[in-house]
Amino acid sequence: MGDEQELIQRRQKARAIVTAVLLLAFVVLTFFITIAKIREGMAQ
Amino acid sequence: MTTAAPLLPPADWRDFLALTKPRVMTLVVFTGLCGMLAAPRGIAPVLAFTAILCIALGAGAAGALNQWYEADLDAVMKRTAKRPLPAGRMDRQSALHFGVGLAAFSVILMGLAVNMAAAAILTVSILFYVLIYTVWLKRRTPQNIVIGGAAGAFPPLIGWAAATGEVAVLPVLLFALVFLWTPPHFWALALFIESDYAKAGIPMLPVVAGERATRRQIGLYTIPMALVAVAPWPLGLTGAFYGAASIALTAIFGALAARVTIGRNTPGMKPEKRLFAYSIIYLFVIFGALVVDRWLA
Structure with missing residues (x-):
């Protein structure tokens, strides 16, 4: 039971870290998309 | 009294990655990128990256939904028996939620960041792979991969449409x-x-x-x-x-x-x-x- 609990916690932690990294990457991507769109709009 | 299905521990994040069929995705991404680079008009590098990302995520979503639907078939084939669902490392509901979520995310991002034409073709390609190929044709006809092959043929069209807004x-x-x-x-x-x-x-x-x-x-x-x-x-x-x-x-x-x-x-x-x-x-x-x-x- 202890081993299973440990496995669950380890996986939850790993998934939380991966989710945080992906969310951060999405925020950065959204920022650069916004900049590109603004530049596109200015060029037209 | 009913017997509940045994509860699985949460799936490892690598199993979610495996659901997206990364090896198949390589060819999809490459043909999509080439379709974009062959187009007469270029787009901003960050938008090009986003378009390719959306093609990859859309293909991954289609792969996940395919594995969700075909878990029973995968279990009896040597080539696919070690996938997360037949191997019992993930519950089917997680695979379904992941696939639907990823599909919606890829299409919405493509529509908002790139253009609607590319988003529309991406939607058709995901639906074609999941509904026409996986659900309808694969178990019914030997023509499954002839017609279903269209699903894998969309990426160059999507790449081109992402760059030009047309076909x-x-x-x-x-x-x-x-x-x-x-x-x-x-x-x-x-x-x-x-x-x-x-x-x-x-x-x-x-x-x-x-x-x-x-x-x-x-x-x-x-x-x-x-x-x-x-x-x-x-x-x-x-x-x-x-x-x-x-x-x-x-x-x-x-x-x-x-x-x-x-x-x-x-x-x-x-x-x-x-x-x-x-x-x-x-x-x-x-x-x-x-x-x-x-x-x-």
């Missing part, structure tokens, strides 16, 4: 090339893993029509594929570099396909394995040649 003759020819390439590619594979498909009850052509009919069909599909592969050059859509490359690459494909067409089952199935391996290289190199041709022009 033209060249990306339609690229679509047709991947569409006509799919049957010889998959039937070469099906010839040497026929027993696996038979065990799972999937009506692949070698299982239903036999080995000789499959070999004949490989030869028959290679002819229009070869014509479509070379067509952009005489039509004036590409330069001589692509023309020479496509003729040379397609001639090798034709020679390998001819050996399979006139051959018989042998213990090592070498000609079939060679055609299967070369068909992957062929698609990578011919799309690469198209991009190089654009740069030379």
Whole structure:
């Protein structure tokens, strides 16, 4: 039971870290998309 | 009193990655990127990256939904038995939620960041792969991969539409090339893993029509594929570099396909394995040649 609990916690932690990294990457991507769109709009 | 299904521990994040079929995604991303680079108009690098990301995520979503629906088939095939669902490392509901979420995210991001034309074609490609190929055709007809092959042919169209906002003759020819390439590619594979498909009850052509009919069909599909592969050059859509490359690459494909067409089952199935391996290289190199041709022009 202890081993299973440990496995669950380890996986939850790993998934939380991966989710945080992906969310951060999405925020950065959204920022650069916004900049590109603004530049596109200015060029037209 | 009812017996509840045993609760699984939360799936590892690597299993979610495996659901997206990363190896299949490589070819999808590459053809999508080449479709974009072959387009006459360029887009901002960050938008190009976003478009390719959306194509990859859309393909991953389709792969996840395919594995969600086919978990029972995957369990009986040696090639797929170790996937997260048949191996019991993930519950089906997680795979479904992941697939639907990823599909919606990829389409919405494509629509908002790139353009609606690319988002619309991406939507059609995901729905085509999941509903037409996986749910409708795969278990019912030996024509499953002929019609279903269209799903894998969309990325060059999406890439082109992402760059230009519209569809033209060249990306339609690229679509047709991947569409006509799919049957010889998959039937070469099906010839040497026929027993696996038979065990799972999937009506692949070698299982239903036999080995000789499959070999004949490989030869028959290679002819229009070869014509479509070379067509952009005489039509004036590409330069001589692509023309020479496509003729040379397609001639090798034709020679390998001819050996399979006139051959018989042998213990090592070498000609079939060679055609299967070369068909992957062929698609990578011919799309690469198209991009190089654009740069030379």
